[in-house]
Amino acid sequence: SQTIHQWPAxxxxxxxxxxxxxxxxxxxxxxxxxxxxxxxxxGLQLLFYSVGIGQISSEVPQNLSASRPQDRQFILSSKxxxxxxxxxxxxxxxxxxxxxxxxxxxxxxxxxxx
Amino acid sequence: xxxxxxxxxxxSIQEGENAxxxxxxxxxxxxxxxxxxxxxxxxxxxxxxxxxxxEKHSGRLRVTLDxxxxxxxxLITASRAADTASYFCATTGGGSNYKLTFGKGTLLTVxx
Numbered sequence: 001s002q003t004i005h006q007w008p009a010x011x012x013x014x015x016x017x018x019x020x021x022x023x024x025x026x027x028x029x030x031x032x033x034x035x036x037x038x039x040x041x042x043g044l045q046l047l048f049y050s051v052g053i054g055q056i057s058s059e060v061p062q063n064l065s066a067s068r069p070q071d072r073q074f075i076l077s078s079k080x081x082x083x084x085x086x087x088x089x090x091x092x093x094x095x096x097x098x099x100x101x102x103x104x105x106x107x108x109x110x111x112x113x114x
Numbered sequence: 115x116x117x118x119x120x121x122x123x124x125x126s127i128q129e130g131e132n133a134x135x136x137x138x139x140x141x142x143x144x145x146x147x148x149x150x151x152x153x154x155x156x157x158x159x160x161x162x163x164x165x166x167x168x169e170k171h172s173g174r175l176r177v178t179l180d181x182x183x184x185x186x187x188x189l190i191t192a193s194r195a196a197d198t199a200s201y202f203c204a205t206t207g208g209g210s211n212y213k214l215t216f217g218k219g220t221l222l223t224v225x226x
Contacts, residue, residue, distance in 0.1 A: 006156075032212055043202060043218040044157075051212075090156055094212060100145050102159030103214055110154070 002027035006091045006106030013113055019064075019078040021109050023091030026072065031093040033074040034103070035066055038088040050074060051096065086113045120203055120220040128225050133190040135220040137203030138183075144207035146179055147214065148188050151200045160188075165207070195226045 003026045013019060025031050032051050036044040046059045048066035056066050063082060067075045074091060091106040121136045137146070145164045149157040163170045163179045163186065170177045176189040190197055200221050204214040 034214075036216075044204075044216040046213060046215070049213060088154075092157075100162060100164055102147055102149075102162050103157075104159065105149075105156035107156045108154075 002093075002104065004091065004093055004104055004106045006109060008109060009107065010110045011112070013081050013111065015083055015113055016080045019076070019081050019085070019111070021076040021089055021091075021111075023074045023076075023106055024072055025074075025093045028072070028093070028095070030071060030096050032096050033068060034092045034094070035074065035076050036090045036092065038090060038108075040087075044090065048076070081113045083113050086111055120201070120217045122220060123218070124221045124223070126223045126225065127193060129193060129195055131193055131224075133193050133197070133222055133224070135188045135201050135203075135222070137186045137188070137217055139186075139203075139205050139217075140184065141205075142207050143181070143205040145205070146177075146186050147204045147206075148175075148177060148186075149202045149204060149216075151202065151219070153199075157202065160201075190222075193222075193224045195224050198222060198224045 006023045034049045035047045037047055038044050048058055050056050050068045053068055064078050089109045092103040094103045095101045119138050127133055143165050145162050147162045148160045150160050151157045161172045161175055161177050163177050174191045179186045200219040202216050202219040204216045
């Protein structure tokens, strides 16, 4: 069965520090991968998505970046965090080429920038 | 940008009652999906309805879709305290058949 792992669960980082959040998927090949951010009490905002290794599309200009070094690994990074980067970050995957399937989400990372 | 808008933003009911949440969207869709999120957790996919479908059932869930009104509803029958969560609608379409766009959600509280 397919599983998705996301870590860490919580993170407190000072302003200006770097960030690296990792997401891995097991049990499937060539998934579509996504990073979402959820502000408190709000819906989800798509940040990045990837349809293959090295293929990253950005939805929102910001100081975050994403990389997909391996087929089932998706990394969210920042060189210097801002206070506004605080939020709940969720990784998700979906089946490539299948438009009528739901997403599977990871358990999320609660990031607090202080 | 948000595609779906859920209504109401918050709903409080008693156990055993039915809960109805509505979602409106703006552009053409390929499908509409409903997700559930327990506090501080990831989202769980509940049900998907395609643009050519009008109604779908899954256990105690019933989803309707009216593409002429660009709206959907999620009905949870015989609610339980464990149904307490936020519920989000999300859509794919508008030229991208795999990117999900979410609404802001409805917070459902089921009181025992």
